[in-house]
Amino acid sequence: MTNNQFQSLDSINCVEDISPEDAAAYSGGAINLYNGANQTGTASTFTGSIANLADFGIDNTTSSISITDNQTWILYKNANFSGASQSFSATNNSTLLNNIVGGFNNSFSSIQLVP
Numbered sequence: 001m002t003n004n005q006f007q008s009l010d011s012i013n014c015v016e017d018i019s020p021e022d023a024a025a026y027s028g029g030a031i032n033l034y035n036g037a038n039q040t041g042t043a044s045t046f047t048g049s050i051a052n053l054a055d056f057g058i059d060n061t062t063s064s065i066s067i068t069d070n071q072t073w074i075l076y077k078n079a080n081f082s083g084a085s086q087s088f089s090a091t092n093n094s095t096l097l098n099n100i101v102g103g104f105n106n107s108f109s110s111i112q113l114v115p
């Protein structure tokens, strides 16, 4: 599915507290943020940019990620897409299967979907 329309803040979809297996199976194009290393623990799934992860109760908690549907995301240490950042992309959900966010462990505060 392709959707190039601007997504308002009110329409951002978020599914929290789903199992890592469910998160891995999500197929609409999304980023999954896990509070455990190697895609373990609680997963939070987002389909659009989030300026402040604290709004979802997961500020500074991400230890690993996965990305679906050829998307590229930039993750930032501070809210409002500021501070140090790291870019991630994947051609399928398994590309980042063993990725750990390294020095950024438990520090991401905002996430940006690259158009």
Ligand SMILES: [Ca+2]
Pocket (backbone or CB within 6 Å): 060, 076, 077, 078, 079, 106, 107, 108, 109
């Ligand atoms: Ca932070």
